[in-house]
Every structure is written in structure tokens, then in C-alpha cells.
Amino acid sequence: MEKIIEILNDIKPNVDYSNEKKLVDDEILDSFEVVAIIGELSEAFGIEITVDEMVPENFNSAEAMETLVKRLLEEQK
Amino acid sequence: MSFVSGQFLLFVAVVVVLFYLVPQKYKWVLLLVASYSFYLFGGVKPVIFILLSTFSTFGAGLMMGRYEKKQKKEKRRILILLLLLNFGILLLLKYYNFFAENIDPLFRTFEYDISMPLVNIMLPLGISFYTFQAMGYAIDIYRGKYEPETNLAHFALFVSFFPQIMQGPISRYNQLAPQFFAEHRFEYKKVKFGIQLMLWGFFKKMVIADRMAILVDTVFPYYYGYDGDQVFVAMFCYAIQIYADFSGGIDITRGLAGAMGIELVQNFQRPYFAITVPEYWRRWHMSLTNWMRDYVFFPLTLSKMSNKLGRWSRKKFKGVVGRQIPSYLPTFIVFFLIGVWHGASWGYIAFGFYNGTVIVLGMMLKPLFETVNKKLGIKEGNTLFKIWQIIRTFLIMMVGKTLVRAVSVKDGILMTLIAFDPARWDIPHLPWNMVGMGLGKNQMLVLMISCIIFFFVSFLQENGLQMRETISGQRTRVRWTIYLLGIAAVLIFGIYGPGYTAGEFIYRNF
Numbered sequence: 368m369e370k371i372i373e374i375l376n377d378i379k380p381n382v383d384y385s386n387e388k389k390l391v392d393d394e395i396l397d398s399f400e401v402v403a404i405i406g407e408l409s410e411a412f413g414i415e416i417t418v419d420e421m422v423p424e425n426f427n428s429a430e431a432m433e434t435l436v437k438r439l440l441e442e443q444k
Numbered sequence: 445m446s447f448v449s450g451q452f453l454l455f456v457a458v459v460v461v462l463f464y465l466v467p468q469k470y471k472w473v474l475l476l477v478a479s480y481s482f483y484l485f486g487g488v489k490p491v492i493f494i495l496l497s498t499f500s501t502f503g504a505g506l507m508m509g510r511y512e513k514k515q516k517k518e519k520r521r522i523l524i525l526l527l528l529l530n531f532g533i534l535l536l537l538k539y540y541n542f543f544a545e546n547i548d549p550l551f552r553t554f555e556y557d558i559s560m561p562l563v564n565i566m567l568p569l570g571i572s573f574y575t576f577q578a579m580g581y582a583i584d585i586y587r588g589k590y591e592p593e594t595n596l597a598h599f600a601l602f603v604s605f606f607p608q609i610m611q612g613p614i615s616r617y618n619q620l621a622p623q624f625f626a627e628h629r630f631e632y633k634k635v636k637f638g639i640q641l642m643l644w645g646f647f648k649k650m651v652i653a654d655r656m657a658i659l660v661d662t663v664f665p666y667y668y669g670y671d672g673d674q675v676f677v678a679m680f681c682y683a684i685q686i687y688a689d690f691s692g693g694i695d696i697t698r699g700l701a702g703a704m705g706i707e708l709v710q711n712f713q714r715p716y717f718a719i720t721v722p723e724y725w726r727r728w729h730m731s732l733t734n735w736m737r738d739y740v741f742f743p744l745t746l747s748k749m750s751n752k753l754g755r756w757s758r759k760k761f762k763g764v765v766g767r768q769i770p771s772y773l774p775t776f777i778v779f780f781l782i783g784v785w786h787g788a789s790w791g792y793i794a795f796g797f798y799n800g801t802v803i804v805l806g807m808m809l810k811p812l813f814e815t816v817n818k819k820l821g822i823k824e825g826n827t828l829f830k831i832w833q834i835i836r837t838f839l840i841m842m843v844g845k846t847l848v849r850a851v852s853v854k855d856g857i858l859m860t861l862i863a864f865d866p867a868r869w870d871i872p873h874l875p876w877n878m879v880g881m882g883l884g885k886n887q888m889l890v891l892m893i894s895c896i897i898f899f900f901v902s903f904l905q906e907n908g909l910q911m912r913e914t915i916s917g918q919r920t921r922v923r924w925t926i927y928l929l930g931i932a933a934v935l936i937f938g939i940y941g942p943g944y945t946a947g948e949f950i951y952r953n954f
Contacts, residue, residue, distance in 0.1 A: 378767065397722060398737050399775075399807065402745045403767040406754040415751075419587050421742045 371429050371436070374407045384429040391423040401426055408432065414439040447610065447696050448649060455482070456700055463704050464630045472624045475601055475704075482606040483569065490568035493537075494604060497530055501578040502599045505585045505592035513588035523586045527579060534575050537565050542788030570609040572785060576735055578603050581617040583739050590618050598624070607700045611693045613711040613731035620708070628705040637912050638703025643930050644901075645695030648688040650938030651894045655887065656685035658939070662882030665851055667859045672868030674877055675859050682849050683842040684895065687716065690729070714902050716841075719833035721802050724841055732785065736778045744774035768807050776800035791848040791856070798844050890937050 375384045379400055382390070390396045396404070404426070405416045414436060425435045446452060459478045466474050483491055504526040508519045544560035581602070585592050593599040602621045663670055663678035670678070691712045701708045711731050718724035725733050744750060750770045757769035776797070783796025822829050843860050850856030862868055870877065879885055905911060915926055 394726065397726070398741060399722070399768065399771050402742075402771050405746065406751075406758065406767060406770065409751065410755065410758070416746065418743045418746045421738070421746070 368429065368433050370411055371408070371432050374404060374411065375429060375432075378403050378407065388428045390428060391426050396426065404432070408436060412436050412440060414443055447693060448646065460635070460700075460703055463628070468627055471628060472598070472601060475605065475624060476597060479601060479604040479606040479609065483604060483609065486569045487566070490566070490571075493533060493568040493571060494574060496533070497575060497578050498600045498603045499596075500526055500529055501582050501603070502593065502596050504582055505599075506594065508582075508585050509592035516586075519586050523582060526582050530575050530579055534571055537567055537571065539784070539788040540565070570611070573612045573614055574603050574609060576614045576732070576785075580614065580735055580739060584617065593617070593621065605701075607697045608708060611690065611697070612729075613694060613697070613709050614735050615709055615731065620706075623706045626705075631705070633916075634705050635703045636916075638699045638701075640912050640915070640927075641699030641702060642696045643699075643927075643934065645692040645697075645699060646934045646938070647894070647930060648692030648695065648898065650692075650934055650940075652891070652898060653685045653689035653692060654939035655883065655891050655894070655937075656681045656688065658882045658887075659891075660685055660849070664849060664859075667850075667855070667862065670862075670881075671870045671874075671877060672862050672865050673871055673874050674881060676863040676869075677874075677878065678881065679842050679846045679859065679863055683716075683838070683845050684898075686845060686849075687712075688898065714906050716838050717834060717902070717906050718837050719830060721799065721806060721837055721840055724837055725799075725803075732782065736782060740781060741774050741778050744777060745770055750774070764811055765808060771807070772804050775803055779803070786848070789848075790853050791850070794847045794853045794856070795844055798847060802840055802844075894933075894937070 372384045375382070379396060382395055384390075387395065391401065401421075408414070409416055416435070416439065420435060420439075425431055455478075459474070462474055463471060480491070483494065504522050507522050511518050541562050544562055548560055584590060593602070598621065601624055602615075602617055605615075605620070605624075608615065660678055660682045663674065664682070667675050667678070694711045698708045698711075709731050711729060713727040713730065715724050715728035718727050754767075754770040758766040760766065761769065779800035780793065780796040782799070783792040783794075786792050786795075817824075817829075846859055847853055847856035850859055878888060883891065901911060915923055918926075
């Protein structure tokens, strides 16, 4: 989780990632930032995030991103 | 059948009344019959194309549905064939002549004469809208987002739903289709809100956009004979005209569907209040930009090649630029497609390239802008700074739209140079000179008052006010004064063409 929040803060600082639950729905993160986050997550965790995962629910909070990363780590073992 | 004609209003009135009279289980059948009747008003031949798209997409959906979510290879073959067929038809009908006109001179420079004949093709009504809507459905099925529709007639209604066939919005299957089959009981509030939204749409279209059109059509072809400030005013008016025209049409569409209890997706969110160009595109023609984001931008930026590029760029360029590089090319591709989606012309290609360049440059220079703002002591959220950002974004988009509307791209550039050349401005005489721009003094006054109302309403909405809810909360006398003023404004100040039909919608041609 810490790593994810570090990535998020690096890409877009000054957001309360621990509590924010609508990062995409409330347009706190735009498409360019989501793509940048995916690039960093893929590299940091060695996972492949495909276009099928591109639903707001997967990126609306740091927690949702953690769930996504964990699931993909499991699936792509 | 135009949206702004007596014929259309009569058709709508009959459909809405029947919609609430027929039993629940036949409501969708009525909508299907109404949709195809509406479509047939435009001729029999275009129906062949919409049927072809409907049958092919429905069939492909069923075929893809037979495979498991992970059997991508098999599904991909079907999807590619379907996309080739449907986008092939669109390309052929919409872009063939442009291609032929431009390829001939190219070959002639190499002393080949291929003489591609130009063909007189009548573009089927709403082809760009229904093709994108149907292909969105097919890609969702390919991705396993939901199960394919198994009833051909149900699917045909999704593709042809008449309120949105002419100019969108481009709906998603899982958002729109379930509403056709949900229970719809008559609710006074829904019908009232629907009619109010339609009235607001007619006001924007007939009182503002069609009046602006007179001024724009007068100045744009002969801009060289006008002062810089007059050209600026014409460019400004065109930006307002196209917004009032398109968003007015969408209000009529959404109001009509809303009167039947069907909520269509938002297509505009007051785009001229955006503070950056990317934000403008999140507020303008949202159903198209969201389509491009989901079905073009994300697949391109998340492709294997893009991943490789991203790994390389993050190593090579530290910080923001390194992370952004994989988005640059997809951004250009998306805006090129958005440009040519509107039509086949160099103006639209230039418009796409212009937007792509502005957005990519904005992304690259963002750190620099932030440093400058910091040094100047400008804080984020500062009201004056925000107003400047809104004006700046509006001016950038105004220039972009001029490139498309001008006689040629070159004329668009020249117009921009004249409009932004202070030496060619003659402000003291502008009030008198404006009367010579196609509209008389009284017409100009009507236009200005209408625009102030338009701006005021938009400003209130931007600050969270729900207009229709607020009006509903007023006393009967106040409410009916507003309604009657609205109807009177459209009837008295609306611009009517021959036979009392208003001007055609700009987006109907796309």
C-alpha cells in the first residue's frame, strides 16, 4: 500500500489518497495520469495491466488499486 | 425530418402520448417502430446501411458470446472483421470523395493519371453516431464487459433509437438498453422536465445559434474586408454558435427521451468554463471523447509496444516527461480521429492536429508553468487566475474552431492573425461597425440579451444550481411566466427559414 501511495503522490501530489474514494469518478485523476500510474505500477510490481482492467472501479482509490495489483500478481504468477 | 419543424413536434407528441397509452410490454416495440418510421422519413436507401450495421454487429456479438472471456484470439478475429466492415462502410461513404480528390493530384505529380471518379453519395442519417455506438457495443462484448443481446429487435432499437440518431449522444449499451425495457409509468414531473429541456434547446438553437449563423456566414467568407475586432467578434460568435447549436440539439434529444423516462448520457458540461484544453474535451461532446478514451486511447497506451516505450522513456527521461511519453502519440491519434470523425476535409485534420499539439505541449510545459506561477506568487484556485485560465482556454478553442469553419485552413490562419493584430482593431467604431456584420441593431440587441441569459443560466448551473428543480419550487405565477416567456422567445425571436423550419443542425451533417 505504501508503495502505491508513494507512486500516486509522485504523479499527483496534494491528494488525500488514504481516504479519497472517487479518484476517477470525481476527475481528481485524468486519463493521462491514470496511464502514468499504470506504467509505474506495472514496473514496480512486475505485472501487466491490460485494457480490460480499465474501469473506474479499479482506480477510484489507492485501496482499489492495491486489490487490483494483488489480483493480477496472483493471476499472472 | 428536422428536429426544428412542426412535423417533428407533431411526430414527437404522437409518440410520447402513445408511449404512455400502450401496455408496458409493447412500449419498446412502439419505440422501435417510431425509430424506423423516423429513419424512413430520410429515404429508404439509408435504411439498408443501418440494417447492415445492426445485423452484422448483432451476429458478431452472438458469435463472440459463445467464447469464454479468455479466448481472445477467436473473438479478436470476429471483432476485426466486424470493425473492418462497419468502419469500411463509414470510410467509403464519408471519405471516398475526399480521398479521390486528393490522391489524383498526388499521382499526377509523379505523371500517373489514375483519375478516381467522384461519386455522389448521400450520407445515411446519423451514420457516424450509430456506427460508433454499435462498435462500442461490439468491443465491450469482446472484452467480456457484459453478455451479448440475444434479441435482434431489442438490439435494433439500441442502434436506431430515434431521439439520438441524428446527433447523438453516443450511448453505451449497458447504460441505455435496460431503460427500454424498464417500467415507465406516466409521471407529470418527467414529462414536464423533458419539455422544459426541449424548450431550452430550441431557445439555444433558434434564438442564439441561428442568429449567430447570419453574422458568421456574413463575415467568414469576406473576413479580409473587416477590421481585426470585427473578425474577432465573428470568431467569437462562431464558437458560441456551434456550442448553442450542438448543445441545443442535445437538449432537445435528452428532453424528448427524458419525457419518456429514458435518461440519455450527458454530452456537455459547460465546456467554455474549462480551465485547460484537456478539461474542455472532458466537457465537450463527452460521449465521443469518452468513446475515444475507452476504445482508442487506453488500448493504444496500454499496448505492448507502448509499455516498452514507457519503460524506455522512464529510464531515459526522469520525471513528468518520462512518464508522459507513451501518451503523446495516442493523443495525436485520438485528436486526429476526433477531427476526421466530423468530416473529410483538411480543416478537420488541421483541427485534430492543432488540439493534439496544444494538449501535448501543455503536458510537456506543465512543470515550467507551475514554476513560473510559483515565482509570481499565483496560488492555485485564485479567482482572477481562474478567470484568466477560462479565457485562455476559450481563445485556444475559438482559434481551433475557426480553422474548421473558415473557407480553408489558410484562411483560418489569416483570420486568426487579423483578429489578434491590435493594429487592425478599431474599438471606438466597433458598436457601429457591428451593425454591418449581417445583423441590424435590433437583431444584435436580441442576440446580446439571449447570450446574457445563456451565460447567466450556464453560470448558475456551473455553481451547482439545478435549473428545472429551482423553477419547480417557484409559485405557479412565477413558473408560468418563465414558461410563457420561453415559448414566446422561441416563437417570436427564433430564426425561421422557408416554410417556417429553422436552420439545419451543424452536427446533423456528421
